[in-house]
Amino acid sequence: MIVSTRTLFEHAYGNYALGAYNINNLEQAMGLFHGCIDSQAPFIIQLSKGARAYTDKSMLEAIIRAADVIFPEALFAVHLDHGDEKTALECIESGFYSSVMIDASHDPFEENVATTKRVVEAAHKHGISVEAELGQLGGVEEDIAVDEKNANLTDPIEAKEFVDQTGCDSLACAIGTSHGAYKFSGGQGIHFDRVTEIQKLLPNFPLVMHGSSSVPQDEVARINAAGGTMGAAKGVDPAQYLPAAKLGVCKVNIDTDGRLVWTRVHREFFRDKPAEFDLRPPGKIFMAEYAKFIASRNVLLGSAGQLEASRAHAASKK
Numbered sequence: 302m303i304v305s306t307r308t309l310f311e312h313a314y315g316n317y318a319l320g321a322y323n324i325n326n327l328e329q330a331m332g333l334f335h336g337c338i339d340s341q342a343p344f345i346i347q348l349s350k351g352a353r354a355y356t357d358k359s360m361l362e363a364i365i366r367a368a369d370v371i372f373p374e375a376l377f378a379v380h381l382d383h384g385d386e387k388t389a390l391e392c393i394e395s396g397f398y399s400s401v402m403i404d405a406s407h408d409p410f411e412e413n414v415a416t417t418k419r420v421v422e423a424a425h426k427h428g429i430s431v432e433a434e435l436g437q438l439g440g441v442e443e444d445i446a447v448d449e450k451n452a453n454l455t456d457p458i459e460a461k462e463f464v465d466q467t468g469c470d471s472l473a474c475a476i477g478t479s480h481g482a483y484k485f486s487g488g489q490g491i492h493f494d495r496v497t498e499i500q501k502l503l504p505n506f507p508l509v510m511h512g513s514s515s516v517p518q519d520e521v522a523r524i525n526a527a528g529g530t531m532g533a534a535k536g537v538d539p540a541q542y543l544p545a546a547k548l549g550v551c552k553v554n555i556d557t558d559g560r561l562v563w564t565r566v567h568r569e570f571f572r573d574k575p576a577e578f579d580l581r582p583p584g585k586i587f588m589a590e591y592a593k594f595i596a597s598r599n600v601l602l603g604s605a606g607q608l609e610a611s612r613a614h615a616a617s618k619k
């Protein structure tokens with residue numbers, strides 16, 4: 302069942318985080334739904350601009366609608382990931398999305414506020430919630446001088462001003478993570494001191510962590526053993542998801558790790574069966590492996606086992 306992102310956040314806040322997983326095709330959708338049912342977790346399914354353009358947005362939306370029928374037990378929200386204003390407004394009008402992200406974080410503060418405000422006004426008229434972003438995610442490396450390093454992180458005072466001025470419903474904060482497979486060179490990780498400061502100024506306000514993939518080292522090793530040439534990739538320590546959740550991080554975005562599962566499965570399959578040309582056998586392996594991966598992440602996020610309690614909370618809000 303598709304529910305509002307707001308309802309999912311209300312139940313999760315301070316206790317666990319929802320996995321927000323990007324999908325691009327039906328195999329990812331099937332793996333995701335299976336993994337979340339197996340681990341009894343509510344979740345967020347998110348579509349990026351690139352995903353919507355990969356085939357056609359209506360194709361992906363139809364896959365999600367079909368999954369909702371195939372898995373009646375599932376409890377999830379549908380979210381636009383990294384939207385620009387035009388795409389966010391289009392998704393709001395479509396009536397299909399539970400929430401949208403407006404990502405104007407590359408613009409100066411005032412412009413970010415103005416754009417986010419316009420999207421919030423449109424979204425709230427339709428009962429849809431809005432995730433905005435403040436700060437710049439990037440490769441924050443441990444060998445960069447402290448001032449320079451912190452310059453990329455979300456400023457807590459600005460975060461409070463931004464939320465007050467825009468009326469957004471959740472905030473993606475730059476807290477040391479970055480997108481993709483190459484996040485950290487060494488002992489770097491989430492800046493918990495920064496999350497703590499933000500939560501102090503924005504109590505009970507849902508925070509979002511982008512760039513949360515863990516880039517499992519065994520996955521990278523298997524990809525490389527099967528012909529890949531991935532460099533020294535490193536991600537977020539997944540044992541840090543739950544401590545972050547306790548500080549108000551309600552949504553943890555994971556995309557890259559799913560792509561690594563896909564790459565490992567397909568590289569190994571065609572390495573071991575070079576005469577094979579059927580797409581279904583590796584597709585089946587991928588769906589099962591992705592389901593296992595999702596379930597393992599939900600355990601670390603603390604969302605595993607929360608399905609029925611979250612459903613009861615959603616029902617009480619109707």
Ligand code: G3H
Pocket residue numbers: 323349350351352382383480556557
């Ligand atoms: O943060 C970006 C997400 O991983 C989506 O990536 O734009 O390649 O679909 P994408």
Ligand code: 13P
Pocket residue numbers: 323382383479480481482510511512513514515554555556557558
């Ligand atoms: P990763 O690249 O770490 O998976 O982050 C995904 C993300 O933030 C999607 O918005």
Ligand code: ZN
Pocket residue numbers: 383480511512554
């Ligand atoms: Zn992101």
